[in-house]
Amino acid sequence: MSKTKSSPRLRFTGAAILLSALLFLVPALKDGNDTLYLLALLVPCGMLLAGTVLARVFSLDRLILNVSLWICAVGIAAFAFTDPQAALAHALNCGAGMVVLLVGGILIRSMTDSLLTSVCTAFLGILLLAGKALSPALSIPVTGAALALLLIAFTSLLSRQGPISAAFTGLAALALLLFIGETQEALLWGITLTLLLFAADGRLIIVLPSLAAVLLVFFGAYRLFPGMSVAPSASSLNTLVSAGAIGADTLPEGIAAAENIPLFHRLTGHFGLLFAGLTALLFLPLTLRGTSVAVTARTRFHSSLAMGICLLLALRTFFGLLCAFEVIPFSGPDLPLLTSSLPDLWSQLFLIGMLCGISGRNDADLADDAHLAMLAR
Amino acid sequence: MKQMRSRFRLLSLLMACAFLLVLVLCTGNVLKTADIDLSSLSSLLPQPGVSVSPSVSPDASVSPGTTVSPSSLFDWFNTPAPSESVPAPGTDNSPNPEYNLYGL
Numbered sequence: 001m002s003k004t005k006s007s008p009r010l011r012f013t014g015a016a017i018l019l020s021a022l023l024f025l026v027p028a029l030k031d032g033n034d035t036l037y038l039l040a041l042l043v044p045c046g047m048l049l050a051g052t053v054l055a056r057v058f059s060l061d062r063l064i065l066n067v068s069l070w071i072c073a074v075g076i077a078a079f080a081f082t083d084p085q086a087a088l089a090h091a092l093n094c095g096a097g098m099v100v101l102l103v104g105g106i107l108i109r110s111m112t113d114s115l116l117t118s119v120c121t122a123f124l125g126i127l128l129l130a131g132k133a134l135s136p137a138l139s140i141p142v143t144g145a146a147l148a149l150l151l152i153a154f155t156s157l158l159s160r161q162g163p164i165s166a167a168f169t170g171l172a173a174l175a176l177l178l179f180i181g182e183t184q185e186a187l188l189w190g191i192t193l194t195l196l197l198f199a200a201d202g203r204l205i206i207v208l209p210s211l212a213a214v215l216l217v218f219f220g221a222y223r224l225f226p227g228m229s230v231a232p233s234a235s236s237l238n239t240l241v242s243a244g245a246i247g248a249d250t251l252p253e254g255i256a257a258a259e260n261i262p263l264f265h266r267l268t269g270h271f272g273l274l275f276a277g278l279t280a281l282l283f284l285p286l287t288l289r290g291t292s293v294a295v296t297a298r299t300r301f302h303s304s305l306a307m308g309i310c311l312l313l314a315l316r317t318f319f320g321l322l323c324a325f326e327v328i329p330f331s332g333p334d335l336p337l338l339t340s341s342l343p344d345l346w347s348q349l350f351l352i353g354m355l356c357g358i359s360g361r362n363d364a365d366l367a368d369d370a371h372l373a374m375l376a377r
Numbered sequence: 378m379k380q381m382r383s384r385f386r387l388l389s390l391l392m393a394c395a396f397l398l399v400l401v402l403c404t405g406n407v408l409k410t411a412d413i414d415l416s417s418l419s420s421l422l423p424q425p426g427v428s429v430s431p432s433v434s435p436d437a438s439v440s441p442g443t444t445v446s447p448s449s450l451f452d453w454f455n456t457p458a459p460s461e462s463v464p465a466p467g468t469d470n471s472p473n474p475e476y477n478l479y480g481l
Binding site for chain 2 (some may be wrong): 195198199200202232238248273277280281283284287288291292294295300304305307310311314317318322324329
């Protein structure tokens, strides 16, 4: 990497680290809380370590990694004003999530679209969903992890075996998601697999029946389980708007009164609508960078997997924002990485790790090509 | 593979457009909930040939001393409305004959 190319990245990384320090230092100076001082030290150091050293050592995509780190830092800061202990716990969860991200990045470099990969990941994914269906008392959210595994299985089957076996696996997962009552996740999954089938195959004879099958599964689920529906929105848009443009130290009444405050609402309450909007805008470069990784990948498997990850993250962002701002009057999913649910956070970081790993593999392939071209001269 | 890549590019373009559409919809919903009119935002911008201070011409429909921009916008940003005072006759630079004592 040339010096001129590295300096804007260093400036961006430096600015992000400085801002993250300020996010915790300002409330720390206000309250004098030791936990906030600790966070003001831990979070920027963690970002520096992960964003520079680990990214270089494991050849992870810098932009995707830094944007993800910044979003995680913002999520930790959302807790800092009202509950520093919860902020510290979330920071530790994010720190452990970085390990999961690294695992994803390393795993994808050696993973291929073999039958073993397809069978193992499909089996594990369906087992997780079936386990949730057989024991409804299981309170641990397993959907995120199951979807990550099923995405690997789907793209592996799509690239190796063809669209039909992939479609069957995807539809089975869709039916299970609807059976366990995860309607939102089923909707995201259904759209993702339809778009992936269109993108990877493109033949109408495959896409149209798959779309029809997805709609049929949804229709069948609503007929068999009439009580199944998406929950209406618990908090109103007025509570978000009452936070104002710049927010406040204490959460507005409407947000604070909610039983389980979503992290995005907490963020809006403390930092205001402008900051929350700018944070939401960060998902755009994250998604676009992911799609460029998908386009430049060498193998169909990595290409489809990268695009599938981008679709899942982007659709979750769209629905999360549309529901948070009551464009769709339902209770929506948490935004990616802005979730207090540990399994969901780790599964999203695992997917992002795989995306970073695919980007690293692309760079390695390009370097090999350059080396071969040099030898051929 | 080439066709797949072109479809991926199409998908990425669709995602970018969808993202911007989502942002516009959410912003519109926020503005609607906060009762902020878009036309009131344009009144904040400086207009060429028009002074920022409240109009003192006889054609003005608002009386001097009242704010032109809606108070709800200022309330929403939690900033006090800027105090506006009617300029003393003769100190204003407008060529309005009512206040222009020197015929300029």
